[in-house]
Amino acid sequence: SQQGEEDPQALSIQEGENATMNCSYKTSINNLQWYRQNSGRGLVHLILIRSNEREKHSGRLRVTLDTSKKSSSLLITASRAADTASYFCATPRGSGNTGKLIFGQGTTLQVKP
């Protein structure tokens, strides 16, 4: 079953605006990750936030994590046309060597020049 669910499913903004994507999950986690997928390409890791962290920054990316609400958000500031992609959150399920990363269905972001 799916662990993470992103919201909204699709988002269209103008270049320069901020984009916020949300992710909800169901079980306890020790970290949450965000990935980007450009059209026709593989997924690329963006950022990992641990369960004891509330906020993390990487360049124009800001990720928050609220473990009490089982939710995370990804904010992209001052968006660019090159940010057009699908964004996925992912959470680990299981532990040790048998653990796996479960992906949500993603948010498709379109940034218009």
Add this chain to the structure above:
Amino acid sequence: DTAVSQTPKYLVTQMGNDKSIKCEQNLGHDTMYWYKQDSKKFLKIMFSYNNKELIINETVPNRFSPKSPDKAHLNLHINSLELGDSAVYFCASSPLGAGNTIYFGEGSWLTVV
């Protein structure tokens, strides 16, 4: 140098055929995966291998047979292809253990006609 490489990138084949997708990683990771992404971009894990040993098999039909000759390679063989097998198949790798960052290949687009 490409970290996770998979071939072929595109594959069009008829129902009933057998096909293979090859994958190699040069990151020195212990764990390799096959993920399937459907037309709605839902990404689902199929298999996970640790050091050539099958760890995760997510109730995939036994027409799908992964093979790991060594920890740097994980190939996927599919017998008797069906229309519903059409999807994008991603190979990936990560350090050993749940919750680590996953590195994806560029995907193999399989179309069964």
